[in-house]
Amino acid sequence: MAHNVSQDEELMGVLNDVNAHRFNQGRQLNPDSMLYTTIKAAYQAGYLADAKLDNSYSSSLASADLSQATLTESGQQKLQALIEASQA
Numbered sequence: 001m002a003h004n005v006s007q008d009e010e011l012m013g014v015l016n017d018v019n020a021h022r023f024n025q026g027r028q029l030n031p032d033s034m035l036y037t038t039i040k041a042a043y044q045a046g047y048l049a050d051a052k053l054d055n056s057y058s059s060s061l062a063s064a065d066l067s068q069a070t071l072t073e074s075g076q077q078k079l080q081a082l083i084e085a086s087q088a
Contacts, residue, residue: 010038012082015047018069019079026065031055039064047075 005013014035017023029036036055043051051069055062071079 005034007034007038008082008085010034011042012079012086014038014042014066015071015075015079015082018048018051018066019071019076023066023069025067026052026063028057028061028063030060031062036062036064039066042075045074045078046072047078048072049075 031037036053039048039051040053042048043053048066049070049072052065053062057063
């Protein structure tokens with residue numbers, strides 16, 4: 001059964017996966033999907049370095065390549081804060 005996750009849970013998952021280098025190739029995504037919008041928000045907030053986002057394919061297809069992405073200092077701090085908040 002599907003489980004709806006909050007924006008913070010999705011962000012924690014993305015940051016954790018980038019930190020663990022779990023993205024080994026780019027992905028094509030719906031630009032309105034929670035995953036793409038979370039990655040875009042994390043990049044715009046300065047949590048990710050070297051992320052490659054492209055939504056110029058069409059209105060229904062975008063790409064996100066996090067294979068070379070790393071967490072910035074603020075990204076590491078945000079991940080730690082999200083982990084602590086999830087354990088409270």
